[in-house]
Amino acid sequence: KVLIFPLMSIFNNSEVQLFLLIGIPGLEHAHIWISIPICLMYLVAIMGNSTILFVIKTEPSLHEPMYYFLAMLAISDLGLSFSSLPTMLRIFLFNAMEISHNACFAQEFFIHGFTVMESSVLLVMSLDRFLAIHNPLRYVSLLTNNRVAKMGLILAIRSLLLVLPFPFTLRRLKYCQKNLLSHSYCLHPDTMKLACSDNKINVIYGFFVALCTMLDLALIVLSYIMILKTVLSIASLAERLKALNTCVSHICAVLIFYVPIITLAAMHRFAQHKSPLIVILIADIFLLLPPLMNPIVYCVKTRQIREKVLGKLLTT
Numbered sequence: 001k002v003l004i005f006p007l008m009s010i011f012n013n014s015e016v017q018l019f020l021l022i023g024i025p026g027l028e029h030a031h032i033w034i035s036i037p038i039c040l041m042y043l044v045a046i047m048g049n050s051t052i053l054f055v056i057k058t059e060p061s062l063h064e065p066m067y068y069f070l071a072m073l074a075i076s077d078l079g080l081s082f083s084s085l086p087t088m089l090r091i092f093l094f095n096a097m098e099i100s101h102n103a104c105f106a107q108e109f110f111i112h113g114f115t116v117m118e119s120s121v122l123l124v125m126s127l128d129r130f131l132a133i134h135n136p137l138r139y140v141s142l143l144t145n146n147r148v149a150k151m152g153l154i155l156a157i158r159s160l161l162l163v164l165p166f167p168f169t170l171r172r173l174k175y176c177q178k179n180l181l182s183h184s185y186c187l188h189p190d191t192m193k194l195a196c197s198d199n200k201i202n203v204i205y206g207f208f209v210a211l212c213t214m215l216d217l218a219l220i221v222l223s224y225i226m227i228l229k230t231v232l233s234i235a236s237l238a239e240r241l242k243a244l245n246t247c248v249s250h251i252c253a254v255l256i257f258y259v260p261i262i263t264l265a266a267m268h269r270f271a272q273h274k275s276p277l278i279v280i281l282i283a284d285i286f287l288l289l290p291p292l293m294n295p296i297v298y299c300v301k302t303r304q305i306r307e308k309v310l311g312k313l314l315t316t
Contacts, residue, residue, distance in 0.1 A: 016179040018098045019191070023091045023184060025276055035092035041292050042088075045081050048295030049074040055308045062304060065143040069128055070298060070305075072121045072152055073253065077291035079114035083107060084185045084287045091184050101175070104186040105167035111287070112166060112188060116209070117159040118257060118290065119216040124151055125250050126223035133243045134230045162209050169202050182276070183283045210265070217258055224251075249301040256293050260286035 023031050052074040056062045087107065090096040099107075132139050166188050176196035183190060192202040227247065234240050264282050299306050 016175050016177070018100060018179060019104050019175075019186070019194070020097045020180045021087055021091055021099055021184055021186075022097070022181060022280065023095070024280060028095065031092045031095055035089065038088060038092055038288070041288050042081055042085055045077065045288070045291035045295070048299075049077045049081075049291060051309060051312075052295050052298065052305070053078075055305065055312060058312075059308050062308065063145070065128055065139075065145075065148050066125075066132070067305075068145075068148045068152070069121060069125045072155065073118065073125070073294060076114050076118035076121055077294055079110065080118065080287055081291045083110040083114060087185045088284075099186065101171070104181075104191060105170050108170075108186040108188050108191060109163055109167050111185060112163040112209070113159050115261075116162050116213060117155060119213045120155040120158060122250070122254055122257060123216045123219055123223075124155065125253075126220045126227075129247050129250055130223045130227050130230075132246065133227055162212060165205060169205065173197050173199055173202070183280060185287065187283075213261070217254075220254055249298050252297045252301070253290070253294050256297070257290045260289065 024034065027034065053071055056067045056071045084107075087099060128143065131142055135142070170188070170191055173192065173195035174197040175194050178194045178196075181190050181194070188202070188206050192199045192206070195202075224247070227243075231240050231243050234243065260282055264279070264286060267279055267282065299309055
């Protein structure tokens with residue numbers, strides 16, 4: 001007994017070298033078929049956002065603040081797609097679940113970084129809509145190309161600085177015995193739960209980053225309260241509807257982005273008997289849906305984008 005317990009202690013504290021990702025529990029035999037719609041979703045998302053960027057770059061009439069912010073949103077969506085693409089396809093095409101620590105930390109850095117960036121872009125897009133409706137005569141003079149470029153740079157730096165500590169704080173942790181993650185890709189909250197050492201710093205800082213994202217949402221809601229107040233002060237009903245119609249695409253993008261995040265966070269924190277399958281599906285929707293739907297929404301609801309995209313397709 002004296003020899004057994006030290007040996008068990010050494011075994012229990014030995015660090016795992018690989019993490020295991022998860023596909024869809026109970027449907028492992030159908031992963032190859034599930035990979036078909038997932039591949040199509042990635043393909044449509046990448047082509048759609050690339051088309052948005054190409055059209056905005058090549059059409060001088062779209063060189064305006066609203067479309068520059070849309071280009072930033074497309075870059076964020078492409079980043080999310082390319083960040084999750086490698087592990088998702090490896091799992092569903094080849095049933096390859098293993099991922100090294102460093103690869104996992106790098107993936108969660110890019111996923112969280114582009115998530116924060118998308119949240120920030122949605123916030124400045126709400127500011128753009130408020131300025132366009134509240135003070136249309138000064139809109140162009142307030143949002144110059146130089147200011148838009150500076151805002152884009154600030155958003156990128158903010159996203160980088162907020163998530164930069166994640167991989168370093170995760171590397172300092174020890175991972176013993178447990179190595180099974182809860183999703184098809186690496187997330188900071190999911191990875192830190194596997195640690196057998198003190199992860200208090202990770203918990204506190206992760207909560208701080210989550211609060212920053214929720215602050216973006218709160219400011220977006222505040223922007224729309226001010227937009228609604230401005231719209232209600234317009235006498236003509238037709239002008240009211242016209243002003244609100246310019247916000248529809250952005251409202252859809254906000255809902256597509258934030259609803260899965262809030263649902264997933266609520267299930268992790270409050271649902272005592274949550275279904276692992278539902279959690280995994282919502283987590284996959286969180287990464288797959290915004291890059292897929294944002295180009296479609298903006299092409300359908302924004303006449304200028306729709307006409308330019310159709311014009312490019314017809315001429316080719």
